[in-house]
Amino acid sequence: MTENERGRTLESGALKALAHPLRVRIYDLLSERGPQTASTLAQLIGETSGATSYHLRALAAQDLIREVPDRGTARERWWERPKGRINLPGPADATTPASRAAAQIVTAEFMRLRHQALMDYLNRSESEQAEGWQDAGLVMTTMLDITPEQMAEVSRQLSEVVDAAIERYAGQESLPGARRVTLRADIFDLPTAGRRTSTDKE
Structure with a gap:
């Protein structure tokens, strides 16, 4: 590296x-x-x-x-x-x-x-969105029950995806139709206070 x-x-x-x-x-x-x-x-x-x-x-x-x-x-x-x-x-x-x-x-x-x-x-109106970009973004949140080792593995996989995108699309500043985007990847453990366990009743 x-x-x-x-x-x-x-x-x-x-x-x-x-x-x-x-x-x-x-x-x-x-x-x-x-x-x-x-x-x-x-x-x-x-x-x-x-x-x-x-x-x-x-x-x-x-x-x-x-x-x-x-x-x-x-x-x-x-x-x-x-x-x-x-x-x-x-x-x-x-x-x-x-x-x-x-x-x-x-x-x-x-x-x-x-x-x-x-x-x-998120608050941008449809009229403010450039043509072709309206459905290109993604904001996603999910919850997982995983171990520290598994979270480290997911973090590594996310980093590999981001690094691959950086390498693949480097130097495209002047490409027709290209614009600057922000790429986010978040994964972190949540506070345990108040967390429901498998013994909690629905």
Whole structure:
């Protein structure tokens, strides 16, 4: 497995640089929409270009984003998020209180944006859906009774499906009819409090 396939686990400095709601939003927009300038990001977020420029430089200092080569001018620089996945350490994996706090902020903001994107999709009217895309999405929830080993196996299978899709459809940004989509795969154990057992009566 290559370093790009394994992804980059964010170290303390990168976590602290990202631990700001506006920077998480900028990072997310660069993932979602591709290269942007401070001005275009300012319009999308509703901030000044001075503010977005400041946050872009902070992200670039930790190699979280980079300037797009051979594009833009000295006055209008284009920025992109490098390809490849990033891994956020859980709060328990961070080595210092400051790192744990940063990990919590970054994770919470990513999850908030992720949930907002899902709700925006679910609440989208039919007239706002592009032709051919109305029935292409899938939001599915089911419940399983499985062991930790079985859950790890399902997680591995889901990861293989996602990795295969990433490899199969890489480089299609300019393909006619293609648009950016978000792919989600969730599996986690539920709290046991109040869980019904096989001895509970119907």
